[in-house]
Amino acid sequence: MKFKYSWLPVLFLGLTACDINNDLDPIPEDPATAVVELNGNGIDFSTYVSIGASFTAGFTDNALFIAGQENSFPNILAEKFAMVGGGAFTQPLMSDNFGGLILGGQPVINPATQERLFTERLIFNGEGPAPLASVNPAAMSTTDFALNNPTGPFNNLGVPGAKSFHLIAPGYGNLANFPTAANPYAIRVSGNTDTSIIGLAVSQNPTFFTLSEFGGNDVLGYAISGGDGSDLITPTATFDFALENVTAALVTTGAKGVIANLPYITNLPHFTTVPYNPVPLDLETATALNQGYATYNGGIQAALAALTGTGLFTEEEATKRMINFEAGEGNAMVIIDENLTDLGAINPAFAALPKYRQATKDDLFVLPLSSFIPQGYGTQIALEDKWVLTPQEQIEIKTATDAYNLSLKTTAEANGYAFVDLNSLLQQASTSGIAFDSYVLSANLVTGGLVGLDGVHLTARGYALMANKMLEAIDSTYGSNFGKATNGLAKANDFPTNYSPALQ
Template identity: 55%
Template sequence: MKNIKYVLLSAILIGFTACNDEADFEDQLDNPTVEVVLPDLTAGEADFSNYIAVGASFSGGFTDNALFIAGQQNSFPNLLSQKFALVGGGDFTQPLMNDNIGGFVLGTQVVSNPRLFFNGSGPAVLPATPTTQITDVLTGNFNNYGIPGAKSYHLGVAGYGTLNPYFGRMASSAGATVLGDAVAQNPTFFTLSEIGGNDVLGYATSGGVGVDQTGNIDPSTYGSNDITDPNVFAASFSASVDALTANGAKGVVANLPYITSLAHFTTVPYNPVPLDAATAAALNQGYAAYNGGLQQAFAALDGTGLFTAEELAQRTISFSESANNALVIIDETLTDLGAINPAFAGIPQYRQATADDLFVLPLSSLIPQGYGTQIPLEDKWALIPSEQLALQTATDAYNATIEAIAASKGLALVDFKGILQEASTTGIQSGNFILTTDLVTGGLISLDGVHLTSRGYALMANEMMKAIDTTYGTNFEASGNLIDAGEYPTNYPATLQ
């Protein structure tokens, strides 16, 4: 571990510096072993006797687009509980799925797909049938309230189990709330993590087809792909923290990364289309009428400022004999020429993508079928810059709330945003590994492009322990009790079922 290496290096250097003559130096060489004594693990000001995790899919251990036993066992809350058990922590019970297949069935009908696995060329759906009935309800008290799909304001919704089967299978009653059930366990320590992630995720994965609800404080009017108003988030997050700390519990919270730095949005390039000369010429012929219509509109509107030469160039479609032709997208922010002059009503809002555009992962399988060339891409496939800005603005507002409340309550804070930013640029060191956000090969992000691998969740647990050390005086890191993330898998074989 890093701290041990530093201790060894320091001890050796001190020994060399203290040598007064050649004999002393030879003695050091003859006895190179330095015994390192680490301090005992201490709980500091924290009481881990009853640890409760509240959150969404990350807390649940969701990975490879599903919840399943192995992923749940490697969830960061379960990994944390094993370390907490070394210093007074109690049992940690999770609402385990029935199998390692993932997904749900209703009777014999599959209503939620199995997990993904790597088939040698890319992610694929596991060819197996789930065994977890969506209507099954588990009994007992639970410690992990990581509910996949939960948005910030869902935590206090009575009867949320009827809307979300992951909570429905563990809810204490038909009318229970996630927060109410969690608080009823009387936690002495808690994690409240990635709350707010789902408040922007649906908008992002749908290519921005939802609505940015900033300014609308009535979440009952929101669609599933909408961005939550920051004031709604602030009220929900504050209520959650107030409830969890009411009996004096301490805890750790995490801020939110920019979701667009995840592999789901960075894997498909804007210019992935290889074309030979003949195919490029055929495509150009197919767009000739469109380009001609643009030229006519520009000639009629030139000088009015309503349709500029810059926009004309931006909207003109052109393919070439090249390995890197840009995709064609429909961009509704472009000038609606038909609204200016009905004679131009038939000219669509096409343009070719640039490096500023992002594309959702499922598009990758459709590009060979002509999507983005013969078939211009609908809004649902792309996040254009204005949509990315909406996501970033909301995330910044959520993080301001998280950080302010953490400071006011004296809670430990993990900079998950910074961690993901580092991973998506230079990579982040974890033991002997450099983890990145690259799909399949990066080690951090699972096959769905959004959720973490088990190795990634181990890294997350370590970052939480470091924050707990700083805030509450524990010494997980100094005592050598951080997790070796390299011992945890980056994906699971198809044979694991």
């Protein structure tokens, strides 16, 4: 996806004087204690493989790049596993720290929008997220997924963009199937073969594995497209089929492992940063907007008068659909809500009336909308479905996530695997925050320290926290002591919350 934030810093963040390293709410560290030796309790970490999507790969700040990969949670885990006999952990490293991908020496262009796919990473420009090219116009990916893929096999099998069923699909990493049925990151992982991602995992005879964000993209695509129907939620039956196949393959290896569930993605700052009522108006502009919507409002009133008593159009809905702006702060944006009554279907006389209403606090808006609001989106231009998640669409996402998570937990319990509740973790970050050494990480964009600049993927510090939660789950299930041992867990100060624009 390609994010634009030109208006976001001024209106929503106000970060010029903020400390983006998140030491806003420090917790005193405990005094030094006696050294506690690490005990792996006989767990065989000699061949560790990580299976998943973008979190597993180390994707952050809208891109995959070397520094992010080095700070991926699997790489952090592997460093801890090495302390008790863990073997080498290889990753399909990108060619640079610009992020993004090219094909045959050229950027990959979306034919529908004429915009670059696999764009470079975002950076913090002192006020908010911005494309790396805004401060380094020469930044261009050198990672070509047709010409310079690294040689595997790889222990990190995280594939950004992969849905649950993609991980069992032969040919998902074959260049000949791109773009319809192959993923560039899978091409780099698989060595341009037809072997499935799970096939690559079991071929290494793993002794330990992590399975994380399995199914995350099955709902994320729907969410970031505003539930407009262009990227549907994966049916639970399809998800379960994929999970059963992945689990069956892993069971044959005899490996121990960790399974993590999925967070409610609507708690991520990609969906919580843009408010429903961000529009300040002077009296002249408010008056002009109200005049522009006068015909529409009159039509709603006429429809109510004509349909009163039929039970087909209520006064409550009519009131909700009236559009009104006022001078001052806090004007709610106008959206198109497909769940509103189709008045033209009831009476052709009202066929011209669109399904407009003003947003409420229960609506969520995707982060890229921020730069379009100054262009009249949400005022003169009603927001299409792709910009907003209505309460009904949010319920669809939650229902699917709950079903996926039930299957993931059941699978972990049935096979004796460790289990990590990432959903509860993100919910805590969204409310009270999460203590991590001398910091409190929250789900706020930029300042929270947990989620990166794209509002979806974690920061390096966030991935370190995720690794620690997995280590603690390993302790609980398999009897190790990473959580109590000296240097058994990752330290917050060893991992940044943002990367310098100078990083190349």
